[in-house]
Amino acid sequence: MQEREQREMELKQSGAPSLQELHESPCYQLPPKERRALAAVIECIEGIPCNPCETSCPQGAITVGDEITNLPVVDLEKCTGCGICVAACPGLAIYLKKYLFKENLAYIAFPFEYLPLPEEGQTVHMVDRLGHMVCDGTVLRVVKIKKNDRTAVVHVSYPNEFYEEVVNMQRLPRTD
Amino acid sequence: MMLEREVVVVGAGPAGLSAALEAARAGASVLLVDENSKPGGQLFKQIHKFFGSRDHRAGVRGIDIGAQLLDEAQQLDIEVWLDAEVCGIFNQCDVWIVRDKDRSVTVRARRIILATGATENAINFPGWSLPGVMGAGAAQTMINLHRVLPGQRFLMVGSGNVGVIVSYQLLQAGGSVEAIVEAAPRLGGYGVHTAKVRRAGVPFYTSHTVLEARGTDHVESATIVQIDSAWKPIGGTEKELSVDTICIAAGLTPLVELAFAAGCESFYSPLLGGMVPWHDRSMRTSIPSIYIAGDISGVEEASTAMEEGRMAGLSAAHSLGYLDHEQFTTGFQAAEARMLALRSGMFGQKRRDAKAAIIAHERG
Numbered sequence: 001m002q003e004r005e006q007r008e009m010e011l012k013q014s015g016a017p018s019l020q021e022l023h024e025s026p027c028y029q030l031p032p033k034e035r036r037a038l039a040a041v042i043e044c045i046e047g048i049p050c051n052p053c054e055t056s057c058p059q060g061a062i063t064v065g066d067e068i069t070n071l072p073v074v075d076l077e078k079c080t081g082c083g084i085c086v087a088a089c090p091g092l093a094i095y096l097k098k099y100l101f102k103e104n105l106a107y108i109a110f111p112f113e114y115l116p117l118p119e120e121g122q123t124v125h126m127v128d129r130l131g132h133m134v135c136d137g138t139v140l141r142v143v144k145i146k147k148n149d150r151t152a153v154v155h156v157s158y159p160n161e162f163y164e165e166v167v168n169m170q171r172l173p174r175t176d
Numbered sequence: 177m178m179l180e181r182e183v184v185v186v187g188a189g190p191a192g193l194s195a196a197l198e199a200a201r202a203g204a205s206v207l208l209v210d211e212n213s214k215p216g217g218q219l220f221k222q223i224h225k226f227f228g229s230r231d232h233r234a235g236v237r238g239i240d241i242g243a244q245l246l247d248e249a250q251q252l253d254i255e256v257w258l259d260a261e262v263c264g265i266f267n268q269c270d271v272w273i274v275r276d277k278d279r280s281v282t283v284r285a286r287r288i289i290l291a292t293g294a295t296e297n298a299i300n301f302p303g304w305s306l307p308g309v310m311g312a313g314a315a316q317t318m319i320n321l322h323r324v325l326p327g328q329r330f331l332m333v334g335s336g337n338v339g340v341i342v343s344y345q346l347l348q349a350g351g352s353v354e355a356i357v358e359a360a361p362r363l364g365g366y367g368v369h370t371a372k373v374r375r376a377g378v379p380f381y382t383s384h385t386v387l388e389a390r391g392t393d394h395v396e397s398a399t400i401v402q403i404d405s406a407w408k409p410i411g412g413t414e415k416e417l418s419v420d421t422i423c424i425a426a427g428l429t430p431l432v433e434l435a436f437a438a439g440c441e442s443f444y445s446p447l448l449g450g451m452v453p454w455h456d457r458s459m460r461t462s463i464p465s466i467y468i469a470g471d472i473s474g475v476e477e478a479s480t481a482m483e484e485g486r487m488a489g490l491s492a493a494h495s496l497g498y499l500d501h502e503q504f505t506t507g508f509q510a511a512e513a514r515m516l517a518l519r520s521g522m523f524g525q526k527r528r529d530a531k532a533a534i535i536a537h538e539r540g
Contacts (some may be wrong), residue, residue, distance in 0.1 A: 012362035013382055015335075015374035046367045047521045050227040052235035068229050069521030088235050090225035091368030114348055114376075131377035149225070149237065168375050174350050 016129035017045055019164065027071040030164055033099040038081025038107065040074050043167075044093040047071055056088035086111050087148035099163050106160035107140075112152045114171045117142055125170040126158050133170060134162050181207040181255075183492055184271050184285035186262045186434065189217020190478045191470025191485035192291030193245040198489030198507070199289070200252045202498040207283060208249070209260040209273055215249075216242040217293060218313070219478060221320040223348075224341060227366075231514050232479050241478075265438035268465050287465055287492040290435050291485060294428035294449060294471035299333065303389030312342040312425035319349040327421030331398045332356040333386050334425030336364040337477070342423060343373050354417050357384040357400050359407060366523065386422060387414060395420050428475045435472065439463060443537055447530040448474030457535050458491035458508075459484060467492050474534070476519075476527060483515040 010018035022028040022043060031039035040062070042053065051064040053072050061078035062085060064070050086094050092111045101107035108126075118124050118139045126137040137158035144152050158166055185196045188210035196208040214220070222238020233241050249256065257275060264272045271283045296311035303309070308327060312334065318324045330351055332343045335358035343353045353373065361383050363370050374380065387399040387409060402413035430449045436442060440453040441462035452474050453461045460467050469488035470481035487508060494504040519528035 008362060011367045011370070013380070015356075015363060015367075015370035015378075015380040017367065017371065043371065044368055046523070048227060048366050048368070049229075049518050049521055049524055050234060051229050052225075055230050056235070067520070068517050069524070090227050090235055091366065092372050093368040127375055127377070129371065129375050131375050149235075151225075171347065171376060 011045070014130060017043060021045060025071065026073060029074060029076065031076060031097055031099070033163075035076070035098060036100075037079075038083075038096040038098050038109065039076050039079045040081065040083075040085050040094055041097050042072050042074060042089075042094050044072055044089075044091060048091070050090065052088045052090060053085045053094060056084050058082065058084060083109055083143070083153055084147070086153050087151040092151070095167060097163070099160050101157050101160075104160055105157045106163045106166075107155070107157050108137075108166060109143075109153050109155040110168045112154045112169070113150070116172050116175050117144070117152050118154060118169070118172060124156065124172070126156065126162070126166045127168055127170050128165045129167055134165050135159050137166070137169060178270075179281065179283045181205050181283055181285055182496055183207070183287045183289065183489075184209065184283055185289045185291060185489075186271070187217065187291035187293055187470070188212075188215035188256065188258075189291060189293050189470060189481065190219050190241075190245070191293075191481035191488075192217070192289065193249060194482045194485030195289045195291055195467075195469050195489035195492070196254050197245065197248055197252065198486045199287075199493045200249075200254050202490065202493035204287075204493045204496055204498055207255045207257065207285075209257045209262060209271075211259070211261040213259055215246060215256060215258065219245070221316050222478060223320050223345065226479055228479050228518060229514075232483075232518065238478060241482075262434060265434060265466070268438065268463050285465070286496060287467065289467045289469060289485075289488050289492055290453075290472055291468070291470045291481075291488075292431040292434060292472045294430050294475050296424065297426045297429055299386075299424055299426050301386055301388055303391065303395070306389050306391050306395050307393065308391070308395030308420055309389055309422045309424070312338050312423040315421070315423045316342045316345060319345060325349050325351055327395075327419070328352060329354050329419045329421070331386065331400070331417055331419045331422045332425060333422065334358065334364070334427070335370065335380060335382075336425060336427070337366060337369060338428075339423075339425030340365040340369040340373055342425060343378060344369065344376075346423075347373065347376055347378070353378045354419050355379050355381055355400065357381045357386060359383070359385045359403060361405075385409070389422055395422055398422050428471065430472045430475060432472060435461060435466065435468060438466060440466060443534050445474060445530050445534060447526055448476075448534075452534065454534060454537060457512075459488035460491060460495075474527070474531060480515060480518050483511050483518065486511040487515070
C-alpha cells in the first residue's frame with residue numbers, strides 16, 4: 001500500500017468520527033458536567049454547505065456565518081436546550097445532553113426516524129458512534145410535534161459514566 | 177399542422193420543473209414533457225431533509241419540495257405532457273414526441289431545455305445478473321415510491337451520498353444492511369450520513385469490492401474482497417456475507433443522447449460523470465436554441481439541479497425577449513450565487529472547478 005501523507009480520518013474509515021477527531025473540531029463541545037440545563041451538541045466536522053441549525057435556532061445560539069460551509073458553533077451561554085435544531089438538522093447530527101439529570105444519570109435527546117418509536121418508560125439499548133451497545137436507557141418522552149416534520153426527538157436517561165460515548169439508541173425490532 | 181411552443185422542456189425532474197417555472201413566470205409559453213406517468217423525476221423518492229440554506233429550502237424533505245414545485249406549475253398553468261417520450265430533435269427546433277406509446281407528435285420550439293437527468297452505473301461481477309442485484313436508486317424507488325422492500329439483508333456497493341442515504345432508507349424501511357463496501361481507501365459520502373448508518377450498526381469496508389454474487393435463482397450470498405492500491409483483489413481476504421440483495425451505488429452517467437443526436441458539442445468531464453454537452457454560463461449549448469440543466473450537464477444533486485434549472489429557464493426566456501435586462505440579471509445572479517454556495521467547501525469545490533472548466537473551454 002502507498003503511504004498516505006496524512007493520517008486517514010477515522011470518520012472516512014469507520015464512518016463515524018473518533019472522540020479525538022471530535023475533540024479537535026471547533027464544532028464539537030460536550031456540555032460541562034456542572035451545567036444544569038440541556039445543551040445542543042453538534043457532530044458536523046466536515047464543512048458541508050448547510051445551515052438550518054443556525055436559521056432554526058430561536059436564541060441565535062448557533063453560528064455558521066456567511067460562508068455556509070463554515071462549521072457550526074454553539075454558544076452555550078445562549079443555548080436553552082429547546083431542541084428545535086435537533087430535528088432541523090438534515091444530517092441528524094445534533095442532540096441535546098446534560099451530565100446530571102438525576103443521581104448518576106445523564107440525559108440525552110436525539111433525533112430518531114425509525115419505526116416503531118419507543119414509548120415513555122420503555123427500557124432501550126443505548127449505542128455509541130460505532131453502533132455498539134453501551135448501556136440501557138429509560139425513555140422519558142418522545143417528541144413528535146408537527147414542526148419537527150416527522151423526525152421524532154427521543155429523550156432518554158442513562159448512566160452518566162457513559163456520558164460522552166452514548167449518542168443514540170438501537171433500532172427497535174419490527175412489529176409486523 | 178405542427179404545434180408550436182416558445183419553450184419545450186424535456187424532463188420534469190427538479191431541473192426541468194424549475195426551468196419551466198422560471199420560463200413561464202417570465203411570460204413564455206411552456207410545454208413540459210416527461211416520459212414517466214408522474215412528474216417530479218427522482219424528487220418523490222427523496223424522503224430525507226435536504227441540505228443547504230433557507231434559500232435552497234434546506235431542512236425540507238425532497239418529497240415536499242417536489243409537491244411545492246408541482247403546485248407552482250399548476251398555478252402558472254404550465255402545460256405538462258406525461259407518458260410522453262422525446263425521441264429526437266430535428267433542425268435544432270423540432271421536438272419529436274411519442275405520446276402514450278401510441279401517437280407521434282412534433283412540436284416546433286423556439287427554445288428547448290434538456291433536463292433529462294442521469295442513469296445509474298452498473299458494475300459487473302460473476303452473478304451480477306441474478307435477481308436481487310440492482311441499482312441503489314432502483315431499490316430506493318421500490319421502497320419509497322412503491323413501498324416494496326425488495327429484500328431483507330442488503331449489501332451496498334459504494335459509499336457516496338447515494339449509497340449511504342439509500343442504506344439509511346433501507347433501514348428505515350425495515351431492512352438490514354450487512355455492509356457498505358467502498359473501493360476507494362476512504363469513504364465518499366458526507367460524514368453525517370456515514371455516521372448515521374454507522375451508529376445504526378452498519379459496518380463499512382474501505383478498499384473493498386464485491387467479488388461475486390452466489391445463488392441459484394436469486395442472490396443468496398455475496399463475497400467481498402479487499403483490493404490493493406492498484407485495485408486488484410488481495411487473495412485470502414475474501415469474506416462471504418449472507419445477503420439476498422446487492423445494491424450498486426457506483427455513480428451516475430448523464431443522459432446525453434438527445435443532446436448529442438441533436439448535434440450539441442461534447443465535453444469530457446470525468447468528475448461530472450463523463451461526456452456532457454458543452455454549455456456556457458447561461459446553460460446554453462453549442463446549439464443556440466438548446467439549453468441544458470441538471471444531471472445532463474454534469475451529475476450533482478437535486479438542490480444544484482433546481483438552481484441550474486432556474487438559470488436555464490431565465491436564460492431561455494430572456495433570449496426570447498422576455499424580462500428586461502435588470503430583471504434577468506437580478507434573477508440569474510441570485511440563482512448563480514445560490515448555486516456557488518452549494519458548490520463550495522471540501523465536497524463542492526471540485527465540482528465548481530469542473531463546471532468552470534466546461535464554461536471556460538473554447539468551442540470548435
